[in-house]
Amino acid sequence: MQSSPETLSSPAPDATSPRVIRGIDRGDALDWYERNRARTRALFDVLVPETLYAQPIAQRHPIVFYVGHLPGFSLNTLVKRGLGQPGIDQRLERLFARGIDPDEDGHDASAFTWPDRETVETFVQSADARVVQALTEADLDQPGHPLLDRAEAVYAILEHEAMHQETLLYMWHRLPHDAKRAPRDYAVRVEPGTVVQGDIEIPAGPASLGAVRAHVRFGWDNEFPGPVVDVDAFRIQRLNVTNGDFLAFVEAGGYRDPHWWSPQDWTWLQSESHTHPSFWESIDGRWHWRGMFEYVPLPMAWPAYVSQAEANAYAKWTRRRLPTEAEFQRAAYTGPDGLPRRHPWGDAPPTRAHGVFDFNSWEPEPVGTHADGQSGWGVHDLVGNGWEWTSTIFDGFAGFTPIPSYPEYSADFFDGSHFVLKGASQATARELLRPSFRNWFRPRYPFVYATFRTVEVHA
16 A cells, blocks of 8 residues: 555644634645545455445445445535535435444345446546536635535545545455455565563643644544543553454453453353454464455464454453543653654654554554654554554543534444544554544444553552
8 A cells, every 4th residue: 555645634733822724725635635536446446346236344335335425425515515516416415425333233235225336437427526626616715604614524525535445444354355356565564573562651641632623724523622631640551462462362261251241242242153353263273364365374463453342351351451542642642741742753744664554554563663653651553553442432522513514423423332442553544643533433343453452450
């Protein structure tokens, strides 16, 4: 995978600054949209044509939905709702308007009638043309407009597609290997690094959980208004929990002992017959990683990708716990000097030396092998190589207001059934690498590129 150019979103200045960031560079926005579309096409090109109507994850729509959804969302949000222009095909615009929340009950794709390939491709081409025309000619930044003030709808469609590209990849991971074509440069890195696991002491102090709306070019509604909270001292693992670490839990019978699981998680475990992480496969009595294009003998130094339920069980087994969102923020975006940071490593733009993100790898890499990306406290891989589960239930901050361009984006998930993830994975676009960005999933959703680290339990 190739890295992408710099983000258009600006970092927050000092909180005391009265400056309000406005304006949009039309050329940069158009370039970002076209980069997004090119990357999405490249991801679909990995698949053999017969997979278009496959449903690799029961809790998600079939692949054909995502072909139409990405340009369809941009058309609906910017062109129709934002600019008030007519659409193309009302039936297809409704069909491709919105995905579904991946709950544990699965999803009946037969309840939908999906159009044929030619119809979908025609719709995609027409929607792309209308969006490009809008980005080229329309008045995109209209002060006071519900959707276009500070070009909100433009940034919403750009980040929406970048986020969905990660969804596509973890869906592709569930497809049989013969349904995909590996690129010539596909390779995996399995050699472990030299950094040793251990705890890092983080002293008590403040953590910023979100952002000040006026100080950033764009953010999603759940990022505002960002509070600053006090965090007690804690000890957190220097590295993520690895497959090798998690294997000890599996071999100790962790999946057979209800003591480590909540009643709801234990019921799920039994109903789904889970005996190991979903990214693992036992082949001829040996554990392997279910790679994108091949099975790989289980890389012990890679981060363990698991559901929050599995992460919680492991943490309890080790007599520890998952960090809170505030603890993650303090470990990642502050340092001994007490100053806020744009990234764990400081204010330098993200590069491959800082971590595994921005589509620069098809798989994770060994933990602790990107020393340039460690935080000021010496914690590694806080951004990249896997989103990190927290124990914090996803909710809005006090004063939350739904984002006009996508009002259901966050609010529909403030149900006590989703947990915050922080950081980034190898398939997270660099445009999303900001301290205030929050991801969330249900605790028993096992397919996302999500790992974890634990925190010491104080008596």
